[in-house]
Amino acid sequence: MKKLINLGAAAMTVVMLNITTAGAQQRLPDEIAKGKPSVVPIATQILRWHMNDGDVNAFAFRNMDELFTIRTVPHSGAAWVLPRQDHKLDFSYEFNGKTFIAEEFLERSYTNAFLVMKNGKIVTEIYRNNSDASTRFMGWSMTKSITAMLVGAAVADGYIASIDDPVVKYLPELKKGGYREVTLRQILEMRSGVDYEERYDFANPGIAASNHINALVKNVARFADAGLDIGTAAKPGEVFAYKTIDTAILGWVIERVTGGTVAAYTTEKLWEPLGAEADGFYIMDGKPGVGREFSGAGFNATLRDWARFGQMLVNEGTVDGRQVVNSDWIKTARTPVGSEAGPEGGYGFQFWTREGSEAYKALGLQGQYVYVDPDTQTVMVKLSYFPPADDTPYAETEAFFGALTNWVPK
Template sequence: MAKTNKFRFSFIIVLLIGIWLLLPHHIRMALTYWFPGIEDYKIFDNRTVIAADDAFIWPLASDYNQTELSSEYRDTLESYQTIAYLVIQNDSIIYEEYWDDFGPESYTNSFSAAKSIVSLLIGAAIDDGYIQSVDQKVGDFLPYMNDGKNAELKIRNLLTMSSGSNWDESYTSPLSMTTKAYYGNNLTDLAKDMYIVDDPGKIYSYKSGDSQLLSQVLIHATGKSLSEYTSEKLWKPMGASQNALWSLDKKNGTEKAYCCFNSNARDFALLGALINHQGYWRNQQIISENYINDATTSANYLKTEDNKPVDFYGFQYWILNYDGMKIPYARGILGQYIFSIPEKNAIIVRLGHKRSKVKVNYHPSEIYSYLEMGINLLK
């Protein structure tokens, strides 16, 4: 009897191992790690985005960290498991705080805030002449997008999340295209599974595949990897102090363009400065002013799925109307925020593990607290 039970146990173990090995790569990864985390660069292969040799070091304001946050504000920061909160005005740091052993040089995933980086790279590629305009057809760069309804797709439609594609944005299903993109190992083939089912340029529908397809356009247009072009056009010119890491689908593979750009709060703030200064930074026009203005203007000619004007989204940038100010910002799913406040020449960066599930006109509800506490610190 003991030998029979031992045999059965061994058989079950072998069977389970066999089933595990037959599962698709992305499902094995999803079952292993379950939920995305801010340090997932440690489980993925990465490509380095080279920083500047002459880094820009944010100066500290004369009143740096002189103001104490109220207990209410601190409770908000800590209840959403904040790991970095940074406030800059007039290109000097006025407040900075870190939690849980994170610091000014700690890597953390930007998640979908990376989409805004992709948008800036589109602007750079237009400036460089690789792309004619945002109204150029995607099929000019990706021949497989030249059939049927696919041929109607323009770069503008991808930038404004109005592709009308079949991409499934579900974050809970292990079978969704988004899960395959995050945990899978062949983003190029996955992008080829996208096709247009509705008229592009009509309805706003947030889809990470739109950003990934933009990256494919950039790769084909420039002949460079996304990381290489980011280093050349953004990371070095802006004066990033630390190499960034862009997570890949596999070793020497393709960047997870819609997410997974890993850096630190101070270097992320440089992206905010670029918006505040209309693309001009460190004595050079890094991205054209016209593109920055277009990217941070709401695509209100589009409609939401419930037939309301899109007054909250531009070219892969969220737009918030707050206290009479237009605030463009980059945003990630676990509460990664890079707010630009041009009217006050200010930047607020918040990084962490959680964000509110409640939204107010498409904006997570807790961001109003981050903005209020930051603006109260400004001069």
């Protein structure tokens, strides 16, 4: 018996040695390992590398403050009270020739949290997958719509003389690259013409994928700095091409003209006046003193605070009778420029528009939505975990929008 125990102890020692060795041999994927070394712990880099994967994104998208250095956007004072009149989702919708009841939509479309407002009242608020009212969800490119509101505020405050100014008036560092003749308006419209294909093929990384790796995974570069020596792909103003670098440049402009941080200006011009009930935060592309807020896709907030943002838009910029954002700026931001934007709809100032409707939306990677329909006074917030490279949930969500807009709770 003693011999067996000793053998068991020896076997356990071998197992422990193997675990220790395996831990010591933890390796970065080749795409991350090459290039400039990072001080970010290897385990954290690997988690960031996998955060969009379909088997972990339901969790990662609501715990970004555990993965990144963040800069807080604090709330202050009394929250904007959102009255409620709860109703079941008692309607159906059509998709791909089949009829589904509305409640099926949440599971079918990978939903973490879901809220609907009608005529200024919350009628549905649902949390799933162990999330709750305190959970702060990653907005991804819904952040672009936040940044557009900050640009409007900077114009109103006189920090920006005109959106028809060339961006180099505010960021002369860009004179050597493709932004040298681009205006702020053209950047807002995603018509900068700079050579930055929004494609994330990490096996063969181009400029966008490499920028993601260096700025967000490794924190060895600032995301917006890719604009310093970027090339030109089209004449500014002529071609719509969606690219996160454009919005990152707008965030850099906000930082430069205000003399502070993007987070501080978000707090002053949006989050406090909005009456947010919880702190928001931006993920950073580096530590404080070095990093910047990821103004193209890095803002996080609670479900209800995303809804407050949407209701402010429906109210043409007002909150409890106070003008928070200039109403003319919102009208311009939600007006599509041209008609060739893409399958998601038209595009205004960092908002997607809906063809044949006054509805528009802030839209983020893998199913983040603040959908606004002024005609029916509808706001829908959907915070999701769509699988990567699967367009089906987007198409089904668009079908659901149509039914939701026409739904009259009884």
